[in-house]
Amino acid sequence: EIVLTQSPATLSLSPGERATLSCRASQSVSSYLAWYQQKPGQAPRLLIYDASNRATGIPARFSGSGSGTDFTLTISSLQPEDVAVYYCHQYYITPLTFGGGTKVEIK
Amino acid sequence: QVQLVQSGAEVKKPGASVKVSCQASGYTFTTFDINWVRQATGQGLEWVGRMNPNNANTGYAQKFQGRVTMTSNTSINTAYMELSSLRYEDTAVYYCTRGNRPASSYSWLDPWGQGTLVTVSS
Numbered sequence: 497e498i499v500l501t502q503s504p505a506t507l508s509l510s511p512g513e514r515a516t517l518s519c520r521a522s523q524s525v526s527s528y529l530a531w532y533q534q535k536p537g538q539a540p541r542l543l544i545y546d547a548s549n550r551a552t553g554i555p556a557r558f559s560g561s562g563s564g565t566d567f568t569l570t571i572s573s574l575q576p577e578d579v580a581v582y583y584c585h586q587y588y589i590t591p592l593t594f595g596g597g598t599k600v601e602i603k
Numbered sequence: 604q605v606q607l608v609q610s611g612a613e614v615k616k617p618g619a620s621v622k623v624s625c626q627a628s629g630y631t632f633t634t635f636d637i638n639w640v641r642q643a644t645g646q647g648l649e650w651v652g653r654m655n656p657n658n659a660n661t662g663y664a665q666k667f668q669g670r671v672t673m674t675s676n677t678s679i680n681t682a683y684m685e686l687s688s689l690r691y692e693d694t695a696v697y698y699c700t701r702g703n704r705p706a707s708s709y710s711w712l713d714p715w716g717q718g719t720l721v722t723v724s725s
Contacts, residue, residue, distance in 0.1 A: 530711040532648075539698055539715035540648065551713065583648055587711055591664040592638070594648040 498522055500584050500595035508601040515571040517598045519584035524564045528588035531560055531569045534597075535580045543582075544569065576602055605629040607699050607716035614722045620687040623719045625699030632680040633657040636702035638712055639673065639684045641695040649695075653702065656682065689723045696720050 499522040509515055519529065527547040532540035542551040544560035547567060557572045571578055579602055584595040610624040625637060638653040652663035654673040661673050667686070675682045682699060696718040702710035 528709050528711075532712075539718055540700075540712075541715075542711065542713035545703070545711040545713075585648070585712070587709055590662055590708070592650040592653075594640075594650070596647050 497591055498525060498586050498589055498593050500586060500593055502582075502584060502595035502598050504598060505596070506599045506601065508603050509574050510603045511574055511576060513574050515574050515578070515600060517569040517571075517582055517600075519562075519567040519569070519595050521565045521567075521586060525586040525588035527563045528586060529560075529562070529567050530585045530587065531558075532583045532585060533578075533580045534583065540583065571600075574600070574602070605701070605714055607701065607714060609697075609699060609716040609719045612720040612722070614724060615689050616725055617689055617691060617723055619689050619723075620685060621689060621721050622683055622685040623697050623699075623721070625682045625684075625716050627680045627682070627701070630701075632675075633677055634705050636710065637673075637675070637682040638700050638702060639671075640698045640700060640712070640715075642698070642718075643692075643695040646695075651684065651686075651697070654682065686721075689721075691723050694721065694723045 501520045503518045529547045531544040534540045548560045559570045561568050581597045581599050583597050606628050608626045633656045636653045639651040654661040656675040672685045698718045700712040700715040704710040
């Protein structure tokens with residue numbers, strides 16, 4: 497099973513700051529990695545697929561990069577509505593797996 | 604728009620079974636896999652398995668092999684997940700979610716149903 501390790505566990509930033517979230521895979525997942533945003537009481541929402549493609553309707557401040565084992569989700573200018581838990585997800589090999597999540601807070 | 608609507612919350616006793624439904628709309632149901640993912644309260648996301656509504660092929664996480672069955676009724680665009688021999692630790696929100704590459708296992712998950720809370724309690 498591919499283990500995805502996300503860091504940091506919690507990220508606390510001021511509005512307008514840049515947020516950088518990391519996801520490391522225990523073995524290569526090529527570019528078959530997605531990022532999801534989950535707010536309390538809601539289902540996950542797709543942000544990025546195939547490592548760097550923004551999903552329909554996702555603001556341009558969200559971007560993804562990486563391939564192989566190291567991936568990054570960047571929020572270029574943090575907004576109050578971005579407070580959520582962010583999960584990475586690999587769909588290269590079954591069982592499909594998810595990272596443990598990064599909680600993004602506003603200072 | 605593409606939408607997945609799940610059945611309502613369930614409360615079951617240990618050892619019982621639960622069957623959750625997921626009705627799809629806004630696309631051709633047989634084109635894409637349906638996956639099931641669960642989330643215990645305050646915890647992360649865990650993949651349960653997936654099925655292809657076109658040919659009924661399934662793939663389950665090893666943890667759930669022998670306890671989970673995924674089926675579908677293509678006449679009403681609905682997928683089902685049945686989990687048997689329920690344990691307290693199966694208490695979670697269960698989501699259905701669609702794969703996005705036809706006839707491919709390399710598929711991200713979108714959209715997601717609203718989730719179904721399954722509570723196992725004596």
